[in-house]
Structures are given as structure tokens and as C-alpha cells.
Amino acid sequence: MHTYIIRVRGFHLDLYGHVNNARYLEFLEEARWDLLEADRGLDWWHEQGLAFLVASITINYRRPAGLGVDLEIRSSMRRLGGRSAVLRQEVVNLATDEVVADADVTFVVICQETGRPVALDGALREAFGGDPA
Amino acid sequence: MHTYIIRVRGFHLDLYGHVNNARYLEFLEEARWDLLEADRGLDWWHEQGLAFLVASITINYRRPAGLGVDLEIRSSMRRLGGRSAVLRQEVVNLATDEVVADADVTFVVICQETGRPVALDGALREAFGGDPA
Amino acid sequence: MHTYIIRVRGFHLDLYGHVNNARYLEFLEEARWDLLEADRGLDWWHEQGLAFLVASITINYRRPAGLGVDLEIRSSMRRLGGRSAVLRQEVVNLATDEVVADADVTFVVICQETGRPVALDGALREAFGGDPA
Amino acid sequence: MHTYIIRVRGFHLDLYGHVNNARYLEFLEEARWDLLEADRGLDWWHEQGLAFLVASITINYRRPAGLGVDLEIRSSMRRLGGRSAVLRQEVVNLATDEVVADADVTFVVICQETGRPVALDGALREAFGGDPA
Numbered sequence: 001m002h003t004y005i006i007r008v009r010g011f012h013l014d015l016y017g018h019v020n021n022a023r024y025l026e027f028l029e030e031a032r033w034d035l036l037e038a039d040r041g042l043d044w045w046h047e048q049g050l051a052f053l054v055a056s057i058t059i060n061y062r063r064p065a066g067l068g069v070d071l072e073i074r075s076s077m078r079r080l081g082g083r084s085a086v087l088r089q090e091v092v093n094l095a096t097d098e099v100v101a102d103a104d105v106t107f108v109v110i111c112q113e114t115g116r117p118v119a120l121d122g123a124l125r126e127a128f129g130g131d132p133a
Numbered sequence: 134m135h136t137y138i139i140r141v142r143g144f145h146l147d148l149y150g151h152v153n154n155a156r157y158l159e160f161l162e163e164a165r166w167d168l169l170e171a172d173r174g175l176d177w178w179h180e181q182g183l184a185f186l187v188a189s190i191t192i193n194y195r196r197p198a199g200l201g202v203d204l205e206i207r208s209s210m211r212r213l214g215g216r217s218a219v220l221r222q223e224v225v226n227l228a229t230d231e232v233v234a235d236a237d238v239t240f241v242v243i244c245q246e247t248g249r250p251v252a253l254d255g256a257l258r259e260a261f262g263g264d265p266a
Numbered sequence: 267m268h269t270y271i272i273r274v275r276g277f278h279l280d281l282y283g284h285v286n287n288a289r290y291l292e293f294l295e296e297a298r299w300d301l302l303e304a305d306r307g308l309d310w311w312h313e314q315g316l317a318f319l320v321a322s323i324t325i326n327y328r329r330p331a332g333l334g335v336d337l338e339i340r341s342s343m344r345r346l347g348g349r350s351a352v353l354r355q356e357v358v359n360l361a362t363d364e365v366v367a368d369a370d371v372t373f374v375v376i377c378q379e380t381g382r383p384v385a386l387d388g389a390l391r392e393a394f395g396g397d398p399a
Numbered sequence: 400m401h402t403y404i405i406r407v408r409g410f411h412l413d414l415y416g417h418v419n420n421a422r423y424l425e426f427l428e429e430a431r432w433d434l435l436e437a438d439r440g441l442d443w444w445h446e447q448g449l450a451f452l453v454a455s456i457t458i459n460y461r462r463p464a465g466l467g468v469d470l471e472i473r474s475s476m477r478r479l480g481g482r483s484a485v486l487r488q489e490v491v492n493l494a495t496d497e498v499v500a501d502a503d504v505t506f507v508v509i510c511q512e513t514g515r516p517v518a519l520d521g522a523l524r525e526a527f528g529g530d531p532a
Contacts, residue, residue, distance in 0.1 A: 009432045011288060011425055013281040015333070020277055021187055022158035026410055029155065033408045042467055054154055058191040067281070068441050142299045144292055144421060146414040148466070153410055159277055166275045175334050200414070201308055287453055288428065291421035320420055324457040 001076045002038065004031040005094070008069045018064035019071075024101050025057065028089050031073035032105070039127050049112045050124070055084060059103040063093070070094040080130045083117050084108045134209045135171060137164040138227070141202045151197035152204075157234050158190065161222045164206035165238070172260050182245045183257070188217060192236040196226070203227040213263045216250050217241045267342045268304060270297040271360070274335045284330035285337075290367050291323065294355050297339035298371070305393050315378045316390070321350060325369040329359070336360040346396045349383050350374045400475045401437065403430040404493070407468045417463035418470075423500050424456065427488050430472035431504070438526050448511045449523070454483060458502040462492070469493040479529045482516050483507045 006027050014020045019027075036042060036052065045051065065071060071091050078088040084106055091101040108117040109124060120128065139160050147153045152160075169175060169185065178184065198204060204224050211221040217239055224234040241250040242257060253261065272293050280286045285293075302308060302318065311317065331337060337357050344354040350372055357367040374383040375390060386394065405426050413419045418426075435441060435451065444450065464470060470490050477487040483505055490500040507516040508523060519527065 009429050010280060011286055011428050014276060015279040015281060015283045016184075017281045021162065021190070022155050022277060025155035025158055029410050030408050037467070051149075054194060056191065056193040057154070058189065060189040061187060068436070142296050143413060144295050144419055147409060148412040148414060148416045150414045155410060162277050163275050170334070201303070282450075287456070288421050288424035291424055295421065317415075320460060322457065322459040323420070324455065326455040327453060 001074055002031070002035045004034045004073045004075075006030060006071050006073065008065055008067055008071060010067060013067060016064070017066050019066075019100075021061065024059060024061070024091065024103075027071065027073060027091060028057075028059075028103055028105065031075055031089060032087070035075055040123075050109050050118065051112050052107055053110050053117075054105060054107050056106045057103055059101060061101050063098055063100050065091075065093055065100045071100060077129050078104060080120060080125065080128055082121075083119055085120060085128055134207055135164070135168045137167045137206045137208075139163065139204050139206065141198055141200055141204060143200060146200060149197070150199050152199075152233075154194065157192060157194070157224065157236075160204065160206060160224065161190075161192075161236055161238065164208055164222060165220070168208055173256075183242050183251065184245050185240055186243050186250075187238060187240050189239045190236055192234060194234050196231055196233050198224075198226055198233045204233060210262050211237060213253065213258065213261055215254075216252055218253060218261055267340055268297070268301045270300045270339045270341075272296065272337050272339065274331055274333055274337060276333060279333060282330070283332050285332075285366075287327065290325060290327070290357065290369075293337065293339060293357065294323075294325075294369055294371065297341055297355060298353070301341055306389075316375050316384065317378050318373055319376050319383075320371055320373050322372045323369055325367060327367050329364055329366050331357075331359055331366045337366060343395050344370060346386065346391065346394055348387075349385055351386060351394060400473055401430070401434045403433045403472045403474075405429065405470050405472065407464055407466055407470060409466060412466060415463070416465050418465075418499075420460065423458060423460070423490065423502075426470065426472060426490065427456075427458075427502055427504065430474055430488060431486070434474055439522075449508050449517065450511050451506055452509050452516075453504060453506050455505045456502055458500060460500050462497055462499050464490075464492055464499045470499060476528050477503060479519065479524065479527055481520075482518060484519060484527055 008019055012019050012023050072094050074090045076088050079086040087105045089103045089105060090099055093100050111118050141152055145152050145156050205227050207223045209221050212219040220238045222236045222238060223232055226233050244251050274285055278285050278289050338360050340356045342354050345352040353371045355369045355371060356365055359366050377384050407418055411418050411422050471493050473489045475487050478485040486504045488502045488504060489498055492499050510517050
């Protein structure tokens with residue numbers, strides 16, 4: 001499991017003093033960038049001519065989160081298919097240990113030249129924690 | 134069905150020249166604010182002490198959308214339950230008539246004083262296109 | 267003078283119920299995209315291989331603006347130099363006719379191939395309301 | 400001088416692959432929240448019934464910053480007046496040690512009850528690095 005902490009700032013909040021719905025998607029994306037860096041690094045992706053593309057997101061907003069709270073984003077692979085995969089991302093309030101939001105992020109990896117999804121095998125499958133084909 | 138048009142601007146785009154994932158959630162929210170205004174108006178909600186609260190969103194990113202494109206957000210009630218409801222929102226590229234993204238937005242209406250969901254009946258049910266209880 | 271209206275939505279607001287500081291820069295940018303479209307159109311800029319680049323912004327936050335307010339962004343050229351220019355942008359609350367914020371936006375036009383500023387003469391000078399050289 | 404590091408992520412970028420203009424204002428604000436926390440903490444401000452209010456910002460965009468770069472925001476008090484002050488904030492690319500952007504942020508401190516600026520003396524003046532009155 002990959003973890004990444006983001007502290008809630010004033011500009012993250014809506015008029016109720018809670019983190020705004022759209023902002024959570026940025027938090028999840030920030031954690032995914034860190035995950036990619038922590039593994040092979042962004043250069044590897046660039047050299048391979050590959051890009052990570054989000055196909056769909058299901059996000060549940062479970063509890064509000066306010067100013068100054070540290071949110072830990074916990075990411076783990078939920079399902080690793082042949083050409084698409086689902087990353088599970090939970091946002092946990094570190095002060096209360098409660099889940100604030102959770103999301104299933106379905107993604108594909110595309111070849112930047114063709115724009116088409118590639119098979120998730122070999123080094124790519126390994127990068128996502130699966131066995132190499 | 135409620136419709137609302139947003140033109141894609143430079144600051145909506147990511148480095149691939151496509152509308153950013155998180156930004157679509159702002160587009161959907163903008164359309165929902167317009168929908169609430171077009172119906173009873175925001176004052177009605179305020180006077181009733183009620184607030185619209187998103188519980189979960191499932192969004193599918195189907196095609197990229199680039200600079201200058203007019204996106205029409207088409208919103209219609211998909212399911213109207215006793216205490217929660219699902220609004221269907223499609224984002225259509227008006228130049229090509231293709232669906233760029235679609236989303237199911239599950240929401241509740243909360244009483245601002247208690248913070249708890251209220252029953253979707255009476256004027257509230259009518260506001261969402263259902264028959265008054 | 268070019269005018270453009272933006273209605274304040276919930277996701278524009280901070281926890282005090284006022285439009286967030288950073289968001290005003292998006293409002294100003296949205297008005298500038300509309301201004302460029304209303305003049306020669308974005309295709310013209312693309313065909314010429316030119317891009318609009320902001321060098322500096324001075325923005326004064328004069329009054330708060332809340333939910334549902336219509337803000338009119340009024341843009342006019344303040345100074346048109348040889349290689350840089352200053353666009354004046356005022357944000358006016360249409361309900362009260364008060365200035366909510368005003369900004370001086372200094373920009374250059376760069377050649378996309380070289381990345382360097384070009385002289386603001388000929389068709390470009392005309393586009394910004396000056397006499398063609 | 401207060402320092403704070405932000406790594407540039409994909410969703411910070413515009414279609415040229417550079418950090419978006421409006422996003423810099425969020426970076427500056429994030430550093431200011433950290434500065435307030437590092438000093439008396441947010442609770443102190445809340446207990447005193449005081450709030451930090453930005454009156455104007457002058458920002459110069461000097462160089463582009465791209466994906467994966469670590470930006471250090473360096474904040475120091477530039478001018479400490481009787482009722483307003485100017486914080487200088489520089490954004491430095493840590494890989495090249497070049498200034499990417501710099502800003503002068505003029506602010507006041509308001510009493511949350513009255514909404515009016517208070518004198519920057521006593522503990523408040525000390526908090527901003529000045530001598531207590």
C-alpha cells in the first residue's frame with residue numbers, strides 16, 4: 001500500500017468549511033503522481049512513451065474534513081486486468097482515523113504515439129504489483 | 134432535462150490539451166447550481182434551511198475535450214428514492230454531438246441545523262420532478 | 267471595452283462565503299479568452315504561431331463577492347508598448363455596481379517557435395486597439 | 400525567512416506543460432498557511448478572533464516551471480506598517496536555483512466580529528517579526 005499525506009488548507013474549503021468535492025480528485029491525483037514517482041519514476045514512463053489515463057472514478061464522500069486536518073491517501077491495487085486496472089484510494093483523517101472519502105479509480109495505460117491502451121503485462125504489470133507475464 | 138453550456142478555456146486544460154479530470158466535477162457542479170436556480174431559486178433553499186449534499190459520484194471519462202469547445206451538460210433525475218436520489222449528468226461536445234463524460238451523482242438533502250438528511254417528499258420531491266407525496 | 271459576465275457559484279467560495287483569491291485570476295483569464303475570441307479568434311493566433319503570455323499581474327481585492335452574484339469583467343487596454351502591454355481588468359458586482367477587484371495584467375506576445383516576445387506592431391497592434399504601424 | 404516546498408504535479412500544469420498562473424496563487428497561499436501554523440498556530444488566530452486578509456498581490460511570472468520540479472516558496476516580511484504589511488514571497492526552482500515567480504502580498508489583519516482591520520501591534524506585530532509596540 002502506498003500512502004501520502006496532504007494537510008487541508010483554507011483554499012481547499014467550501015463555504016461550509018469542508019474540503020470541496022472536486023478538490024478530492026486533485027488529492028487523489030497528487031497521491032497517484034507520488035506513487036508513480038516512488039515506483040519507476042516519471043522518466044521511465046516518458047522513455048517508454050506510455051501515459052496513465054483515468055477511465056472512470058467512483059468516489060464516496062463519507063465525512064467532512066476541515067481546516068488543518070492531515071489526510072492520508074492510502075492507495076492499493078484492487079483489480080489488475082489485461083488492459084485496465086482499478087486502484088483503490090482511501091482518504092483517512094489522521095486525527096480520528098476515520099475514512100473521509102474512498103474511491104475506485106479505473107485506469108488504462110496508453111501508448112502516447114497511438115493514443116491506444118496497451119496490455120498490462122511485463123514491466124508494466126510488475127509496476128502495478130502483479131506478476132510479470 | 135436541464136441543459137447548461139460551458140466553453141472550454143485554456144486554464145481548464147492539462148498538459149495534453151484536454152480538460153482536466155477534476156475540472157469536470159466543477160462543470161457538473163456549475164450545471165447543478167444553475168438547475169437549482171432555474172427551479173425554486175437559491176433563496177428557497179436558504180429559507181427552508183436545506184442544503185444539497187453530494188454523497189457519491191461515478192464519472193466516466195469517454196473522450197477528450199479541447200480548447201474552445203462548447204460542452205453541454207444535460208442533467209436529468211435518474212432515480213428518486215425516499216431519502217436519496219441520483220442525478221444523471223452527461224457532458225456532450227456540441228461540435229460533434231459526442232458524449233465526452235457522463236456521471237451519476239447521488240445526493241441527499243440535509244437540514245442545515247441538524248446536518249441530517251431529510252425525506253424527499255412534498256415540495257422537495259416536486260422540485261426534483263417527482264410527484265408530491 | 268470588452269465585457270464578460272460570470273455568476274459566482276458555490277465552488278468559487280472560500281469558508282467565509284467569498285470568492286477565493288486565486289479564483290479571481292481564473293475569472294480574469296476567462297474574460298481574456300473571450301476577448302481574444304471576440305476579436306480575431308483563437309485560430310488566427312494559432313495560424314500566426316503566436317501566444318499570449320502574462321508577465322505580471324497586480325490585483326487589488328476591494329470588496330467580497332458572494333454566492334449567486336453576477337460579476338462583470340470589464341477589460342480595456344491601458345498601455346500599449348513596443349513589446350509589452352498592460353490590460354486593465356475590473357470586476358464589478360452588477361447588483362451593486364461596486365468594483366470588487368481590479369487588476370493590471372502586463373503581457374507579451376511570444377512566437378511559439380522561438381519562445382521569444384515579438385514586436386506589437388501591424389495586425390497585432392490593431393488587435394489590441396492600437397494604430398497599425 | 401520561512402520556506403516551504405511544493406512539488407509540481409500534472410494537474411498544476413497548463414497545455415504548455417507549465418504551472419498555470421492562477422495555481423501560483425494557491426502555492427503562495429499554501430506557504431502562508433504553513434507560516435501561520437509554524438508561528439502561533441491557527442488556534443491562536445481563532446481564539447483572538449482575528450483573520451488574515453489579502454488586500455492586493457503583485458506577482459511577476461519570471462520563468463516557467465514544469466512537471467516534477469520542486470519549488471521552494473521563500474517568504475519574508477518586506478514592510479510592516481501600522482495597519483497593513485507586505486509579505487515578499489519568492490518561488491525558486493530548487494533544481495536550477497532560479498526564481499520562477501515573485502510576489503508582494505499586501506495584507507491586513509481583521510477582527511472577525513467587526514470585519515475591520517486592527518492595528519498591527521503587540522503580539523500581532525511580534526508574530527510578523529516586528530518589535531512589540
